[in-house]
Amino acid sequence: MRDVFPALIHDPNLVYFDSASTTLKPQSVVDAMNDYYKVYGVNVHRGQYSQALLTTKKFEDARSRIAAFIHAHSEREVIFTKNATEALNMAASMLFNRNARSIAISPLNHHSHYLPWTQGAKNHGGAIHYLKCDEHGDIHYDEHSLEAMGRVDSVALTYVSNVTGRVQPIGKIVESIRKLYPDTIICVDATQAMAHLPVDVASLGCDMLAFSGHKMYGPTGIGVLWVRQDLLSKLEPVYFGGGMVADLRDGHAIWSDTPYAFEAGTPPIAEAIALHSACDFIDSCGYDAIRASDEHAFETLATIVKSVDPTVHILGEGSPNPSVGILSWYSQKYHPHDMAELLGEKNIAVRAGHHCAIPLHTQMAVPSTVRASVSCVQNATDFSAFEQAYNAAYTKLCPSTIQSF
């Protein structure tokens, strides 16, 4: 599998355990990006010459592919953005502009799915309810918890935590919310889910869903906001400019049809075409194989990390929910930055810090963690290299005479 990733051919010694930050890109995705610039190269939805029509078709085929990938009812529900952060900010802004004033979020939410709601509530005089998580970081969605939440205008849910890596039972959570509050709008951040499990907006039952291309083997610079058609038809755009207005006279604007009304300016054309390839790549891997690999990866990494330090706290360990192969851990014996830097010196790529998830770290009472996160690029050699480097780093940071930092 390594030989389909140009970055790993360029650096064959790289042991890449930072996929939750960004996935490496397979050659097919790189080729698709390059093909746009080398073969097509023109704008979409504007020209009437053959190259423009061909490029527009390629771009809209990408939209259809992505719609099918997430089982959307229609490609008209798929809005291209520059990333999940923009998609989630757009979702929040549109709902606040439509008078949403009570929002529920959870500490599991990445800052990009936390701040748009809290800042929006602050700016519009709204209220935030904080859903609770258990000791594994899994969301409480029992009737008692949802009754405590009360009826809110919107709920912002995380499908997979970028810290614990645990898949939340979104379908069941949505069903439970709908039973009590049928008109609450539910927005899901699926950024960490897309590369690891099939995402089906129809079965999930949510109203909005967002993700980034670069975390599912696609390029940077593209994200998707999916919005159920009957909701989308009631929303007003929040970005304005070319391509999203059908008529503009005497200062009065009539917006274009969905989804174009929500895509102001020239869209990320090369990126959308490349994201189409990323969907094809994931299908070629197969989600069953991906899931098996993720769970094996989590168990292997957890075993390695705990073998020299059984006291290490692995966030989310013990959760009954499946893992997508993200392992974030905290040790009393060393600082995450030191461990990450020593691993980095051996070409092992991990991340240290709070991973844009301060609320979850606060709830778990750890200041920061080291995070190793997998994708389909790992092999047995990578895990051996990690084990060797981790043990050496641990010995350097924690010689037997030193007990804690």
Place this chain on the structure above:
Amino acid sequence: MSIYDSVILDYYHHPLHKRVIDAPDVTCHVANQSCGDELTVMMRIVRGVVTDCAYQGHLCAVSTASASLLSEKVIGMRVAEVCELDMDIVHELLDVELTPVRLKCALLPLEAIQKSARSFHRVESES
């Protein structure tokens, strides 16, 4: 060269001045929320001179080394001189190439020491 082959690891395992000063003249707490480094600096000051400087906290190897060396450095300095130190002193004391992220770790103790010194300086000027 790895920064962990330098004095940094030595001071991490054998920190200087990582202790408590009873009844310090000034104390200051700082934290880097992004990584969890946090420290409290304590100083004793007699006639405008730092006569003792110590710290407590949870620190990475880089900030521990920096805190150790800076504490050692400022003992015997005038408060006004401590206030005028800049990041060059950290580079000079650690003598390793640091990435921007780790430079933040190295500068945290300087921030704490200078905040302590400035708060003493301010109180002295107002009295």
